[in-house]
Amino acid sequence: MDLREVFATNLxxxxxxxxxxxxxxxxxxxxxxxxxxxLEKGVFYASLKIIEKLAATLxxxxxxxxxxxxxxxxxx
Amino acid sequence: MDLREVFATNLxxxxxxxxxxxxxxxxxxxxxxxxxxxLEKGVFYASLKIIEKLAATLxxxxxxxxxxxxxxxxxx
Numbered sequence: 362m363d364l365r366e367v368f369a370t371n372l373x374x375x376x377x378x379x380x381x382x383x384x385x386x387x388x389x390x391x392x393x394x395x396x397x398x399x400l401e402k403g404v405f406y407a408s409l410k411i412i413e414k415l416a417a418t419l420x421x422x423x424x425x426x427x428x429x430x431x432x433x434x435x436x437x
Numbered sequence: 438m439d440l441r442e443v444f445a446t447n448l449x450x451x452x453x454x455x456x457x458x459x460x461x462x463x464x465x466x467x468x469x470x471x472x473x474x475x476l477e478k479g480v481f482y483a484s485l486k487i488i489e490k491l492a493a494t495l496x497x498x499x500x501x502x503x504x505x506x507x508x509x510x511x512x513x
Contacts, residue, residue, distance in 0.1 A: 424500040
């Protein structure tokens with residue numbers, strides 16, 4: 362599983378677990394809704410800067426986004 | 438602790454634990470030695486692409502690089 366997909370799958374999983382829409386999260390993290398949507402489709406290789414922002418907004422450990430086990434379970 | 442520092446501290450920790458020099462790791466990962474040195478100083482916000490490459494080369498889970506607990510323990 363490509364790390365972009367791992368990140369995308371975990372980002373969707375965490376956002377949904379927090380009950381946030383893409384609009385909510387984009388607004389709170391201060392990023393554009395279209396950028397967030399593309400991140401969640403695994404289009405971009407996110408940088409630590411955006412991972413740091415999303416982790417702070419979602420109040421999770423940054424490593425959660427790169428957890429390959431949870432991502433592959435979710436992808437099944 | 439800034440996520441660049443967390444990444445830098447964990448990268449140095451993992452590289453040393455594998456007994457690799459910066460030259461060794463840079464060569465095996467196919468990146469320049471100066472770029473690796475700057476990553477280990479926390480200069481850059483690394484992207485998932487380089488994290489994926491380094492994780493494969495060092496044979497560790499990508500999430501290891503963003504583990505804030507191990508990084509802060511190491512930084513003391």
